Amino acid sequence: MLKFDVVVIGAGGAGMMCAIHAGRRGRKVALVDHATVIGRKILISGGGRCNFTNLFAGPDNYVSKNPHFAKSALSRYTPGDFIELIEEHKIAYHEKKLGQLFCDGSAQQVVDLLVSESERAGATFFKGRVIKLVERDDGFLVHTNSETFSCQSLVVATGGLSIPQIGATGFGYNIARQFDINVVETAPALDGFNFGSADLSKFKELTGVSVDSIVSVNQAAFRENILFTHTGLSGPASLQASLYWKKGDSITINIAPEVDPVAYFNERFADGSNKEVKNILAEIIPRRLAEIICKMENIKGNISELSEAKMRNLTAKLEAWQITPQGTVGYRKAEVTRGGVDTGALSSTTMEVKKVPGLYFIGEVVDVTGQLGGYNFQWAWASGHAAGIAV
Numbered sequence: 258m259l260k261f262d263v264v265v266i267g268a269g270g271a272g273m274m275c276a277i278h279a280g281r282r283g284r285k286v287a288l289v290d291h292a293t294v295i296g297r298k299i300l301i302s303g304g305g306r307c308n309f310t311n312l313f314a315g316p317d318n319y320v321s322k323n324p325h326f327a328k329s330a331l332s333r334y335t336p337g338d339f340i341e342l343i344e345e346h347k348i349a350y351h352e353k354k355l356g357q358l359f360c361d362g363s364a365q366q367v368v369d370l371l372v373s374e375s376e377r378a379g380a381t382f383f384k385g386r387v388i389k390l391v392e393r394d395d396g397f398l399v400h401t402n403s404e405t406f407s408c409q410s411l412v413v414a415t416g417g418l419s420i421p422q423i424g425a426t427g428f429g430y431n432i433a434r435q436f437d438i439n440v441v442e443t444a445p446a447l448d449g450f451n452f453g454s455a456d457l458s459k460f461k462e463l464t465g466v467s468v469d470s471i472v473s474v475n476q477a478a479f480r481e482n483i484l485f486t487h488t489g490l491s492g493p494a495s496l497q498a499s500l501y502w503k504k505g506d507s508i509t510i511n512i513a514p515e516v517d518p519v520a521y522f523n524e525r526f527a528d529g530s531n532k533e534v535k536n537i538l539a540e541i542i543p544r545r546l547a548e549i550i551c552k553m554e555n556i557k558g559n560i561s562e563l564s565e566a567k568m569r570n571l572t573a574k575l576e577a578w579q580i581t582p583q584g585t586v587g588y589r590k591a592e593v594t595r596g597g598v599d600t601g602a603l604s605s606t607t608m609e610v611k612k613v614p615g616l617y618f619i620g621e622v623v624d625v626t627g628q629l630g631g632y633n634f635q636w637a638w639a640s641g642h643a644a645g646i647a648v
């Protein structure tokens with residue numbers, strides 16, 4: 258049996274950050290992960306360049322049953338703290354947009370940083386799939402497929418269900434249930450939408466069309482591009498909206514956010530040029546989209562022939578096009594899992610389970626899910642740090 262002060266299950270961003278801070282305090286730490294490649298999620302993140310934080314990360318960028326839970330950890334480990342680490346390791350980076358920081362080079366640099374800092378702090382990496390946990394008076398026994406570990410503190414950093422093909426499992430949720438801790442219903446998120454067959458046949462000619470939009474759902478609204486795909490909607494604004502969407506909800510899309518459509522058409526009406534409606538529309542949105550909208554609204558011919566009722570329908574469609582997706586794309590593509598270990602069971606300062614001293618949950622396995630744009634890594638770093646200085 259291998260004896261450690263702390264065993265961290267899952268050597269992703271949250272697990273390694275926890276190991277770094279616990280190790281620096283002199284705790285003997287084991288990081289156990291079944292994946293063949295360390296930090297796979299980091300490696301595939303941000304298109305291979307890892308959007309490692311967001312300059313503006315704050316509690317409002319997260320979805321959780323308790324929106325206040327993340328405040329403490331986020332305020333004690335800020336984007337500035339992670340940037341300091343990035344700079345110490347001489348990793349060149351840039352702000353792409355909206356406070357999103359990416360490596361200039363490769364996400365591998367972030368993995369190398371975390372692995373080297375973990376090892377420098379004395380943590381040891383083990384390859385193994387954790388299959389069973391046993392609580393004892395003096396801590397825990399952690400059984401993997403090849404070893405047994407004993408430890409005083411056990412940190413669960415097993416992530417969410419997204420991308421099972423690279424090692425995601427629901428094991429963290431099973432541990433929660435083993436200790437009678439509630440798990441908030443999970444769902445794939447930051448994955449865009451699938452349409453039902455009726456909408457798909459209406460929109461199939463739009464595949465590949467991208468347009469600057471505002472997508473709104475359940476009081477959240479995002480202004481970025483949407484992209485029509487052969488199964489539904491993708492693009493950053495759709496991914497963001499999927500975090501707030503629940504089965505049966507409609508999404509509302511403003512496909513011409515730069516324009517006041519009523520004023521625009523009135524002006525075009527008045528200027529006497531009398532062009533075809535679809536051509537006028539194609540001056541403010543992509544032509545294929547203009548054509549499909551005219552088809553959907555049964556609009557043909559020139560602007561002078563447009564009835565008031567059709568004009569009203571058309572402008573309403575531009576400003577507030579309502580679509581009810583059939584679902585989101587699913588865990589195979591989703592960047593994150595919404596829901597997870599109920600924050601009500603955890604201390605917001607240490608991430609320790611209130612009724613099970615020594616047991617901690619950090620990172621994506623917890624019911625704190627960030628928007629697209631570096632927020633999820635910031636939560637991984639901040640929650641890992643919060644536990645790392647407590648275990």
Ligand SMILES: Cc1cc2nc3c(=O)[nH]c(=O)nc-3n(C[C@H](O)[C@H](O)[C@H](O)COP(=O)(O)OP(=O)(O)OC[C@H]3O[C@@H](n4cnc5c(N)ncnc54)[C@H](O)[C@@H]3O)c2cc1C
Nearest residue numbers: 267269270271291302303308387416424620621631633634
């Ligand atoms: C394609 C993609 C792109 C993304 N891009 C970004 C981005 O640019 N910026 C951003 O902020 N977020 C991004 N995310 C989200 C971000 O990657 C995750 O939120 C973050 O990695 C979660 O970190 P974690 O440490 O909690 O979990 P993970 O990184 O998922 O780590 C969990 C680890 O636990 C291990 N594990 C699971 N079960 C067991 C078991 N039973 N035994 C042993 N080990 C186990 C897994 O192998 C895994 O290594 C992206 C996600 C995806 C899928």
